[in-house]
Amino acid sequence: MAVAAGLLTAGLAVPAFAADDPPQSDQLWINEPYEQTLPIGTDGGQPESRTLGVGLYHDNDNFTVTDGRLSVDVSDLAGVAEVTWPDNCTPSGAAAVCTIPVVPVIGSDYEDQVSLTVRAADGAEVGAQGRITYEATATGGPDGTLTAPRESFSTTVTVGAGPDLAIDPVADIEDGQPGDERTIPFKVTNQGNRSANGLTVKLYVSYGLTDLTRYDACAYPPTDGDDYPPLNTVVCTFDQVLAPGDSFELPEPLTVRLAPYALKERLDIGVEPGDGAQDIDSQNDYTALQIRAVNTVDFSVAGDTISGAAGETATAELTFKNNGPAWLGNLGSGDPVAEVRLIVPEGTTVTGVPSDCYPRTVDGGYYPKQTGAPRYDCSLPHWVLEDTRHTFAFSVRVDTVVPGATGAVSIHPAFGEFGEYPFDFDPDLTNNTAVLTVN
Numbered sequence: 001m002a003v004a005a006g007l008l009t010a011g012l013a014v015p016a017f018a019a020d021d022p023p024q025s026d027q028l029w030i031n032e033p034y035e036q037t038l039p040i041g042t043d044g045g046q047p048e049s050r051t052l053g054v055g056l057y058h059d060n061d062n063f064t065v066t067d068g069r070l071s072v073d074v075s076d077l078a079g080v081a082e083v084t085w086p087d088n089c090t091p092s093g094a095a096a097v098c099t100i101p102v103v104p105v106i107g108s109d110y111e112d113q114v115s116l117t118v119r120a121a122d123g124a125e126v127g128a129q130g131r132i133t134y135e136a137t138a139t140g141g142p143d144g145t146l147t148a149p150r151e152s153f154s155t156t157v158t159v160g161a162g163p164d165l166a167i168d169p170v171a172d173i174e175d176g177q178p179g180d181e182r183t184i185p186f187k188v189t190n191q192g193n194r195s196a197n198g199l200t201v202k203l204y205v206s207y208g209l210t211d212l213t214r215y216d217a218c219a220y221p222p223t224d225g226d227d228y229p230p231l232n233t234v235v236c237t238f239d240q241v242l243a244p245g246d247s248f249e250l251p252e253p254l255t256v257r258l259a260p261y262a263l264k265e266r267l268d269i270g271v272e273p274g275d276g277a278q279d280i281d282s283q284n285d286y287t288a289l290q291i292r293a294v295n296t297v298d299f300s301v302a303g304d305t306i307s308g309a310a311g312e313t314a315t316a317e318l319t320f321k322n323n324g325p326a327w328l329g330n331l332g333s334g335d336p337v338a339e340v341r342l343i344v345p346e347g348t349t350v351t352g353v354p355s356d357c358y359p360r361t362v363d364g365g366y367y368p369k370q371t372g373a374p375r376y377d378c379s380l381p382h383w384v385l386e387d388t389r390h391t392f393a394f395s396v397r398v399d400t401v402v403p404g405a406t407g408a409v410s411i412h413p414a415f416g417e418f419g420e421y422p423f424d425f426d427p428d429l430t431n432n433t434a435v436l437t438v439n
Helices: none
Strands: 028-031 035-039 050-058 065-073 081-084 089-092 095-103 114-120 129-139 145-147 153-160 165-167 173-176 181-184 188-190 196-206 231-242 254-258 264-273 286-293 297-302 304-306 313-325 339-343 348-352 357-360 375-379 389-398 405-412 433-438
Touching (some): 028 065, 028 129, 035 050, 050 065, 050 095, 050 129, 065 114, 297 405, 297 433, 304 313, 313 339, 313 433, 339 389, 389 433
Parallel strands (some): 035 153, 173 286, 304 433
Antiparallel strands (some): 028 050, 050 114, 065 095, 065 129, 081 114, 089 095, 129 145, 129 153, 165 188, 181 254, 196 231, 196 264, 264 286, 297 313, 313 389, 339 375, 357 375, 405 433
């Protein structure tokens, strides 16, 4: 199972343009589920309903976009599924128009604005399939009206039979303290129309979570933190049969402790039915719980001092260090935790470049050669432990002796050119800069 990550994270902004600003673009998009499986009724009973979340968002936070109108066409579901419309949708035959007063920008705290309730139609056969299609317009953008790309958004609905193990929602923990022990609610219900003959529970536990409750039915394979991101995997196999509507809980409550080095932790939980059965709805059998500890991570960088006559080459070592007390891992995005930047000193040329370091112009643009660039950005891994030290060794040739020449060394968030996020976890930014001194 893949480790999930969040999608949308910034806020709406009011347009603000100077008179000579170039024209700006914007685009309206529909966020829709790709597919949904609907169970037929059990023993002749009413089929279970499912909720489909749909919504609108747009690209450019320089514009405020309002009066979103989402058109939903369910005519292809005849004989396959039935739809119940929410209050913000006005139906007409096999279609409806749903109103969205304010359309959020991509990167905002996005939530679906339309919730469609669907269930298998009476008499629908297993394998029957249909599509829900969507179109949308809104007011705003550079031309005053935005339209989502037509014929681009749909949800495939399939009638199915089998177990459907669904994990009850679990709230994130935002205010943990290092040393805290927290209980994680865990409950699985079979929302399908066939029994699950046993189940497998998989836990993915980040490095800063310790003392996980141990169960006899679970295997705890060791993880080598030097070769793999610091996630521990726990695999549990239970033989309990879950008939449709039955629920399962662990033999005793699941607890974890936040280590002294905890910060941005996560606990991922996945379930699968036993006996090789296929879960008819994989969208509700996985959850990623975010667990935040009130802690800090002190990044620092050290420069170097080299010397040499004209024509000589020396090695300059730039050293990144995490002084703790917490570790940091971008386990969802996989982005580097930071970049170490070197502005090359006057009178010198870089002739040897460490791996994971990339040439740039002084302003951060593309530079065509690996050596000889005026600036280098060096990517750190996507996780650093609480005592990580990483050195980037450059070969630097002295072309002209400039007494006391210096180059700036600094730490920056990855992809800073595209919207730099501050190191809000770092209590001391004064040690995030240094110098490379030559002669």
